[in-house]
Amino acid sequence: MLQRITRTREMPSAKYTPSEVEPKWQNAWAEQKTFKTPNPGDAGFDAAKPKFYILDMFPYPSGAGLHVGHPEGYTATDILARYKRMRGFNVLHPMGWDAYGLPAEQYAVQTGVHPSITTQKNISNIKRQIQSLGFSYDWDREVDTTDPKYYRWTQWIFMQLYKKGLAYLAEVPVWWCEALGTVLANEEVIEGRSERGDHPCVRRPMKQWMLKITAYAERLLADLESLDWPESIKIQQRNWIGKSEGAEVDFEIAGGAAAGTRMTVFTTRPDTLYGATYMVLAPEHPLVAKVTTPEQQAAVKAYVVAASKKSDLARTELAKEKTGVFTGGYAYNPVFDRNDPKAKIPIWIADYVLMGYGTGAIMAVPAHDTRDAEFAVQFKLPIVPVVMPPDAWLKANPPKAMKDTEVRALREAYLKAPHTFSDFFVDDGIAINSPAMEGKPTPEAKKAITAWLAQRGLGKATVNYRLRDWLFSRQRYWGEPFPVIHMADGSHKLIDEKELPLQLPEMADFKPTGTFEPPLSKAKDWLKTTDPATGQPATRETNTMPQWAGSCWYYLRFLDARNDKAAWGKEIEKYWMPVDLYVGGAEHAVLHLLYARFWHKVLYDLGLVSTKEPFHRLFNQGLITAFAYKDKTGRLIPTDEVEEKGDGVFVLKASGESVEQIVTKMSKSLRNVVNPDDVIKSHGADTLRLYEMFMGPLDSSKPWNPRDVPGVHRFLQRAWRVVVEDDESKPEAGQLRANLKAAGDGDAELERALHKAIKKVTQDLDRMAFNTAISALMIFVNEALKDVTKVGKTQAERFVLLLAPFAPHLAEELWQRLGHAKSLAYEAWPPFDEKLTVDATKEIPVQVNGKLRAKIVVPADASEDELKAKAQEAVAGSLEGKAIAKLFVVKGRLVNVVVK
């Protein structure tokens, strides 16, 4: 009896059963450490092989677990990792956890459960989910940013930045969220409310740690050129860095208390200097108090106070109308003689000028700048044209009364009254009313006036960046503590490296302090320390680092994750870096990718890494969306309230009212969220992997259609059937098909189909076109199942290897059943013969005057003459009585006969 049960268990299944096959192989890979990757110097390391570092953006282990968007990118990288191993690469493919984050801390505030407990629980859940998909990560390299063994080195890198003078304390305005009791990063606040919880936030100045990313602005911009990244991401980074070239120009204040003081403005259009009819200072500008006359004092003060209460946002988005106040003061425009009445121009303050950019002061040229124009119109300030637009512009934007007027008249009108034209001219033209550069085109005029100013010590060419320094501290508990102490005299210094990691104090109470002090200020014992160098009492920094810190360098820790002597080994870094392919969502286009590049460049300057850039190639996967429905009033309807009535017609179950199918982000309220666990349970991990890749191109967003999942599952069943007899009514059920038991070449036509598939899959993997690669596999299986007894053993084997990166569990099972004891993970990728990828004969379309008229069957390599002859024969009927004007023959493609 016992024996019988054992025998039954050992009997291989006849049917494709993912729930048996998948855990079996996941366990085998884990036990045998199939995907453990040796480093240079380790046993088993083969230096002769080329390297491939393929990285996923590591996830935040949220309590909600994985959604189907995560496995999309992870599956793509896993397929490529497996493929590259089979192509003979040393593949580095790690995974870890970006585990600091606000949710765990908020949960701690509500429940008192320590964030590390919540975090570990979430990590183990999400790790289970990731492992259930059969990804080939080297789990011996797993990292967790909240692990002291990891953040010790995050703190160490901060110390390097500090020592280089790239970290400093500054009083800056930050978002304070009363309800959450913390400061939030700009990106965590949307329209003045917290992203999480939707609580109101206010701007207030606080002392914060800043990192001097602006010192690297030029290199961060220039080195983008060398990267194989999506152009859209590069453009976003360029915009964010916002380089603009122009000039600084000094204006001297005329009269009053500040007479003679120089006021410097930044402009990208020094060529319009003769058109500057007023000046504007940001309300926070230090010269405001000095230039304001006693009569204007009250009005200016009121405006400055009002502006300080507005957030940056209110100053921009809500302010459709320009506001400002005249200070009563004047300045001399340096291009005019002091005695010239045009030289003296009024100084205003207005909040459309920002203190944080350039010098916080501008020269206003209303004729050639839309913002200045709006302001000038509002406050009736003079508008002087100094750039003559091209004729085409004048004709396209004439004053209302001057439509169809000739250009000469338009030019005269422009000189007299540019504001009467339908738009203000802000582009390049010819300098006018500008003696120092009269008649010069804008680019030359800029050079001329900049040189003119420099000669007289009145200005110089300057480059400005929009990029600001990085606000690097948060008033939170759950983050890396700064390795910094503050002395009684207000100075600060780094702690000793031997003290690392500086661990977070254990706390029972995570509630906000109720003041602006961070939660760590409550850990009194931890707070007080002494400076070992001087023996003086000192206090620890109570801010913690932002979540970005840990993710700025995790790709480096993966190289040498268990090293407790250094953050990573030098030789190891040299071997693996840079990351060859980095895959993740486009939401990190700017922040994470810019911060990581910044740190990497600092490490490069310190000689700690060997490459200038961390991520050579970047690929953004698209969003996975879902279907929902919309009724006539535009109301969104959850999926489960709708049924389909044939071809694209959907109606409400309750009323029968017809609704429209639309695509949305997955959301709980629309009940269209897909949980990967459910898909694995119903169809298996290989089906989930395959469906995610089959949906469409990796980089485009596409809707999840539950109805399509069984389609790819059926394909896997068919693939199984190529190898295994699955008819349970037959005595040989569950066995290898008879034609596969002995070596054999298989069918010659099928061999061609196989070579076609190998070629297509190989080429498609090289261009990351997974959907079409899978389609090629399907075509082969369809071909093979036309007569499954014709499949030869090596054909089956090569097909299984081809399938392996996509559906690794199924492939391993079939590989084993084909008689192999070892995993196929390191088997050589099957080669193809170009000659066998084309059929012996080909069907060629024949067109007459571009319209399809016939098809001819010719040998694949038929000559042009042969095609010509056959084609004319085929369309003889259509050619009757007509003269052939021309004959186009595209070899192997088509013939087009042009007749008159």
Next chain:
RNA sequence: GCCGGAGUGGCGGAAUUGGCAGACGCAGUGGAUUCAAAAUCCACCGAGGCUCACCCCUCAUGAGGGUUCAAGUCCCUCCUCCGGCACCA
């Protein structure tokens, strides 16, 4: 407003350099198998027309124009959707 990206059957999507538009999958229709069903297999499956049996014809890749023997693909104008930035002088 500015900068990107995209519009192809009922649905997801294919289509090397301009060369048969709709690969592959889903859904649908008809049939085989079955006591029946599931599963599986076979056939059909853009729209319209034709003496819808066979052949064949016309139209069709968001709209309109253009270049070309030939346009989903190249050029111009416009529309719609998605993403990013938003007074940066």
